[in-house]
Amino acid sequence: MTTFNVNNNDTSIIFNGKTITDIPEDLFIPPEALRVIIEQFEGPLDLLLYLIKKQNIDIVDIPILPITNQYVEYINMMQQMQFELASDYLVMASTLAEIKSRMLIPHDGEEEDEEDPRANLIKRLMEYQKYKNLSQQLDEIPRLNRDTFIVSKILANIEKKDSMPSIDLQQLENAFQEVLKRAEIFASHEIQTETLSVRERMSLILDIINMNGTIKFIDCFTYREGRMGAIVTFLAILELVKECLIDIVQNQDYSMIYLQPVTS
Amino acid sequence: MNHAKPLNLIIEGALLASENPLSLQDIANLFDENKPSKNEIKKAIDALNNNYKNHSFEIINVASGFRMQVKKGYDNWISKLNKQSSTRYSKAFLETLVIIAYKQPVTRGDIEEIRGVAVNPQIIRNLIEFEWIKVVGHKETPGKPELLATTKKFLDYFNLKSLSDLPPPSELELEA
Amino acid sequence: MNHAKPLNLIIEGALLASENPLSLQDIANLFDENKPSKNEIKKAIDALNNNYKNHSFEIINVASGFRMQVKKGYDNWISKLNKQSSTRYSKAFLETLVIIAYKQPVTRGDIEEIRGVAVNPQIIRNLIEFEWIKVVGHKETPGKPELLATTKKFLDYFNLKSLSDLPPPSELELEA
Numbered sequence: 001m002t003t004f005n006v007n008n009n010d011t012s013i014i015f016n017g018k019t020i021t022d023i024p025e026d027l028f029i030p031p032e033a034l035r036v037i038i039e040q041f042e043g044p045l046d047l048l049l050y051l052i053k054k055q056n057i058d059i060v061d062i063p064i065l066p067i068t069n070q071y072v073e074y075i076n077m078m079q080q081m082q083f084e085l086a087s088d089y090l091v092m093a094s095t096l097a098e099i100k101s102r103m104l105i106p107h108d109g110e111e112e113d114e115e116d117p118r119a120n121l122i123k124r125l126m127e128y129q130k131y132k133n134l135s136q137q138l139d140e141i142p143r144l145n146r147d148t149f150i151v152s153k154i155l156a157n158i159e160k161k162d163s164m165p166s167i168d169l170q171q172l173e174n175a176f177q178e179v180l181k182r183a184e185i186f187a188s189h190e191i192q193t194e195t196l197s198v199r200e201r202m203s204l205i206l207d208i209i210n211m212n213g214t215i216k217f218i219d220c221f222t223y224r225e226g227r228m229g230a231i232v233t234f235l236a237i238l239e240l241v242k243e244c245l246i247d248i249v250q251n252q253d254y255s256m257i258y259l260q261p262v263t264s
Numbered sequence: 265m266n267h268a269k270p271l272n273l274i275i276e277g278a279l280l281a282s283e284n285p286l287s288l289q290d291i292a293n294l295f296d297e298n299k300p301s302k303n304e305i306k307k308a309i310d311a312l313n314n315n316y317k318n319h320s321f322e323i324i325n326v327a328s329g330f331r332m333q334v335k336k337g338y339d340n341w342i343s344k345l346n347k348q349s350s351t352r353y354s355k356a357f358l359e360t361l362v363i364i365a366y367k368q369p370v371t372r373g374d375i376e377e378i379r380g381v382a383v384n385p386q387i388i389r390n391l392i393e394f395e396w397i398k399v400v401g402h403k404e405t406p407g408k409p410e411l412l413a414t415t416k417k418f419l420d421y422f423n424l425k426s427l428s429d430l431p432p433p434s435e436l437e438l439e440a
Numbered sequence: 441m442n443h444a445k446p447l448n449l450i451i452e453g454a455l456l457a458s459e460n461p462l463s464l465q466d467i468a469n470l471f472d473e474n475k476p477s478k479n480e481i482k483k484a485i486d487a488l489n490n491n492y493k494n495h496s497f498e499i500i501n502v503a504s505g506f507r508m509q510v511k512k513g514y515d516n517w518i519s520k521l522n523k524q525s526s527t528r529y530s531k532a533f534l535e536t537l538v539i540i541a542y543k544q545p546v547t548r549g550d551i552e553e554i555r556g557v558a559v560n561p562q563i564i565r566n567l568i569e570f571e572w573i574k575v576v577g578h579k580e581t582p583g584k585p586e587l588l589a590t591t592k593k594f595l596d597y598f599n600l601k602s603l604s605d606l607p608p609p610s611e612l613e614l615e616a
Contacts, residue, residue: 042531043557072572087559107278127554130609134542135534137607138498142512147598149518151497151508173431174358200427203368203413207400243424244404245411262404269496269514277496277514281458284523294517318491320445320453337445338453339472357571381565393466 038078044092045128047074060122063101068096107159201236209261217257273301285329297340360387365430369400369411447476448484461505461596503595536563541606545576545587
């Protein structure tokens with residue numbers, strides 16, 4: 001079991017009962033542990049802050065060479081593990097490389113106006129650190145339903161007014177259009193766009209089974225509904241079975257068929 | 265950690281914060297240690313009610329337990345509150361409703377997946393309160409999530425005879 | 441018909457029954473005749489709070505008005521009531537929120553620049569749906585990006601009266 005805790009900014013991984021605070025240099029790192037370490041970084045700045053903190057160095061005087069090497073090491077590991085590496089990490093890698101090379105260029109006499117190539121990065125790191133700290137503070141502010149509780153909905157002896165919303169069908173249509181548009185973005189999810197009567201029947205059957213437990217298959221059909229009704233009911237039952245919402249049971253061939261709640 | 269609050273104040277706070285009436289058992293269950301007996305809880309509630317002489321609320325005993333409510337005689341002022349807060353229904357509300365209508369029976373997870381945002385529990389609660397939707401079962405997946413479906417009352421409200429009278433989504437798709 | 445209830449008990453009942461915080465104006469609006477002045481209402485609230493010394497609840501003043509809530513220190517018991525609502529937010533969520541709160545109005549680009557990663561659109565959508573943030577305008581730069589700011593509801597959620605009640609940023613400012 002791999003677990004991880006984030007306490008006061010400290011990263012610790014417990015893997016197979018052992019606490020891993022660092023990525024050991026030569027040891028094989030179990031991929032799951034590495035994944036956990038990497039996934040908790042909020043981005044390249046977060047990773048850099050972690051590396052800086054780990055080295056116990058001053059943020060305003062980052063030794064750019066070792067930090068860059070370590071950073072690149074992490075990135076390589078991520079890539080070897082074929083993580084979906086956000087491009088932001090790569091952008092930072094090239095920024096670091098650029099700073100490194102600018103630091104290596106020997107200075108001439110006019111270094112007076114020469115800005116420290118690290119200055120911008122340091123500024124960003126400090127800015128990010130500031131908000132990171134603030135977000136931890138915000139997390140500790142007493143908040144509703146965790147620390148404070150509103151005295152809520154104590155209905156007086158008042159006749160409850162009909163507080164039904166007024167919605168018309170047009171609004172429903174519009175809302176559904178919105179959803180459909182949205183659903184295209186979440187393309188993995190396909191909205192059932194047909195056979196509403198089947199869906200309705202599914203709910204009905206499920207409700208009956210939920211209230212009565214086991215029911216007879218045959219009782220789901222009514223003659224009055226005719227052929228179409230029977231088909232709808234049958235399709236609904238098949239769909240319910242397919243979605244694992246009910247079980248069909250039959251004790252022996254040709255005996256009564258029953259529908260019942262799914263037994264796990 | 266127990267900060268040793270008096271029993272009656274814990275009960276008072278719980279009744280105030282709870283949305284539903286609390287049975288004696290519910291109240292006892294709030295305690296990990298020093299669980300009070302039902303008798304002790306009853307006595308504490310009596311004591312509280314005695315203290316509420318100079319307050320606008322009281323604890324009453326209804327079918328499913330005890331609940332705190334405003335005393336009679338305040339409806340003149342308070343009924344104005346509820347009027348203000350009703351009839352403002354968000355896009356989130358409509359979309360949630362519409363997904364339940366078209367995709368039923370659905371779990372909250374299904375709704376989240378389609379809308380891409382967490383389901384607001386208040387919306388589900390409202391819909392159930394209006395009796396527009398109800399729980400028709402539980403899905404046999406981890407957590408046994410509730411399966412939600414629309415009711416007859418929902419159809420009545422929109423003057424529909426059945427769900428198939430809802431605008432067919434295929435047409436909507438063309439317009440969208 | 442006015443049954444001549446004391447002002448403070450009417451306020452108490454209204455705060456108890458209301459789902460949302462009530463401003464002084466909201467409270468004044470409950471009265472058709474003998475409308476109390478804002479000052480009178482404030483005094484009544486103070487008097488009520490003085491009376492709540494031996495109670496588990498209090499009236500507090502948040503961004504959008506006054507609301508009644510259970511005092512701190514009862515979460516140990518009360519949190520057992522609504523198990524599902526104990527919310528934990530991801531680091532990304534909190535960082536995004538905090539940048540909007542402190543640097544508002546901001547664009548997504550601003551947030552990205554500070555965090556060094558692309559903004560998760562899901563997080564922005566959730567924040568808007570919670571009504572913790574809203575679009576307050578558009579920046580006059582190419583693409584006219586939306587300007588995001590926090591709402592009163594955000595402050596209410598964290599029991600704050602105004603943005604200035606947020607924890608002050610600890611300046612690790614150096615002459616960088």
